[in-house]
Every structure is written in structure tokens, then in C-alpha cells.
Amino acid sequence: MYWKSSNKSVIYYLVLAVFSLFGMYLVEHFRSENMQEHYSEKIEASKLSLKAFEEIKQYKESKGKRINLDFDPSGSGLIGEFFTPVTSNLGVIRAKQSSINPNFGALVLEYLIQAGIQKGDTVAVSLSGSFPALNIAVYSAAKTLELKLVIISSMTSSQWGANDPDFLWPDMEKWLYTRRIFPYKSLAYSWGGIEDQAFGIPKEGSKNLQNSASINSLPMLHSRNYSESLEERIGLYSAVIPLSEYKAYINVGGGTVSVGTKKNSAEFSPGLNLKQPVIRDGRDSVMRRFANLGIPIIHLVRVEELAIQNGFTIQPKKIPEIGEGKIFKRSEYDLRLATIVLAGILVLLYVFFKRDHFIEEDDRDESL
Secondary structure, X not given: XXXXXXXXXXXXXXXXXXXXXXXXXXXXXXXXXXXXXXXXXXXXXXXXHHHHHHHHHHHHHHOOOOOOOOOOOOOOOOOOOOOOOOEEEOOOXXXXXXXXXXXXXXHHHHHHHHOOOOOOOEEEEEEOOOOHXXXXXXXXXXXXXXXXXXXXXXXXXXXXXOEEOOEEHHHHHHHHHHOXXXXXXXXXXXXXXXXXXXXXXXXXXXXXXXXXXXXXXXOEOOOOOHHHHHHHHHHHHHHHOOHHHOOOEEEEXXXXXXXXXXXXXXXXXXXXXOOOOOOOOOOOOHHHHHHHOXXXXXXXXXXXXXXXXXXXXXXXXXXXXXXXXXXOEEEEXXXXXXXXXXXXXXXXXXXXXXHOOEXXXXXXXXXX
């Protein structure tokens, strides 16, 4: 027997098509916004980030520092200049602007929870002056979860970061600590930049950095090259607790010693890395040392990619609202409705094939 088209078949096709389209419409139309886990903690972390943003802005305004809205459209005070004497490297302004979002605090908190971090745990951290807003996000998430942080920061910054010679990341960190926004201070600071030695910084910039370190009595790393900086960093982390006892390692930006060279860039993905990466060519790094011990890595780079993945605004014109993004609420399908629609389609298909027209035995060509 074989299938033979008929007017009834055409009508049945239309019924099936109309039902299917209407069913898909209903499934799409009745999607609901479902609150995600740890919602209240995420809101708390985001609010804390926003409070820190406001403190930085107020400080800059009190010192008569102009906020250039062409570069910093949200008026946060966390976007630096195109170039200053302490600028260590090139930067992408879209990424810097997109980082000005307090909801990154909630995102870091979610990564920490996914990594199994619990109240009171100790986490190793490497911060960059290139992304002060993300540094704040890390501190906000950590304070919300009441974590202990062991922090090493770099003084210099790439373009559009904390590259004001009079208001570097250590100055921001100190101000937020003094104002009791955060209970965290860096254990030590590096010069940052090429080889972690600020190579390429002009004499004026080097003098600015040295003066800042001296005035603020900053505990500076003493290493003279990449290898020494790596071992000194590992030594500092290990002096607090054994390396294997850290519950996570958080890296912000592309600090050379923390991340490694460009050849290392594919080892770790932006965001949370739970699996040990495949080791490729490239120099040893702090992240690789922690990963080799099976410690979760939170890698805050490629900011636009992270923003898009989580429903954050790219280059916001104003500070985004608290609670924006998929990590707070997610549009999800009504599984019961979807099941009913699918069952209806299957029933119609079954009836269709049962009642379709086939040539009976006595209609066959007897010559065959």
C-alpha cells in the first residue's frame, strides 16, 4: 500500500499546521520569569558594588577631578584616560565601559557558589588596575559571602582603567577600606605592565608610581623579572595558608604573571573554570599553578562576552539597574503547557496516519 493525496489529507495538513503554530505561540506567550537561586545574596552583592561606585564618584568630585562623559557616559568615575604616564598597555574602551555594572558583583557571587565556596572560606585573588569596577565586584561578592581574601594587586593600568597618577587602584582600594565599604586590602602590590615590572612606562610615570608606593607605604613585590614575580606571588599566597587549601583563585584582567603570556590565553575560559585545562605552550603562571592543584579558577576577562552571556547591557549610558540579567531572573517555558501541546501534535499525527487514504488490495494493478 502507498499514500495517496486527497482533499481530506490537505485539510488535515492544514489542521495539523494551525494547531502546531497555535500551540507554539501559546508556549512562547506563556513563558514566565522565574527567580534564580540565591537571589537575595545576588541583590546584596550588586547593591554593595553600586555603593562602592558611588563612593568613588563622590571622592573624585570632592577632589575636583572631572568625569569625562564622552569616555564615561554613566558618570561612574571608574573610567580613566586614553593615556597617562602610568598607562601600561592598550585597552578597549567598550570593555571598560561594559564593566561599569554593579550586577557583576552578583555574577562573581554566582561563580563562587557554583565553585562550592562557603562562608568563611579563603580565596586567592589577583587584581588589575585596568578594571577597578570588576575589582569592586570581587570584593562585593566576597563580603556578601563573608570570605577571606588574600590579594595581590598591580598598580598600573591599561588605557581607560585606573590610570590617573593621583588616583590609582591602590588609592581606590584604600578609600573604600577607610570608608568601611570593604574589609579588604591587598597583601602586596606589583608594578604591573610588561614582565610585571612596568617596562615601557616613561620616567615620569615610574616616578609617580614610586611616590605613590612610598607615600602610602605600600608593600611592593621585590622581584626583578617574570620568573621571580611568579615565585614571589606563590610564596606570598603559600605563607598565609598552603596553596592546596585555597578554595578558588580569582583573576581580574590580563596580568602577565597571573595569566601567562598570549600563548596561555586559550587555557582558561572567561568566567568559571572547574576543570584543569589542557596545558599548551607558554610560560608558567599563577593560574596554572592553582589549576594544577584542582582549585577552581574565576577568570574575569573578555568583559563583553561575559556581559552578553548573562544579559548585561553593553556600554551602558547610565549605571544599570540592580537585578538586571539572567542570573537574577530567567525567562523559562511552562513545561506542562509544552507537554500538552506536544501530546496534541502527536495525537493528531497518529489520527492522521490511521485515517489517511491508501489504495486497497483490489485497486492494485493486477498486471503487477
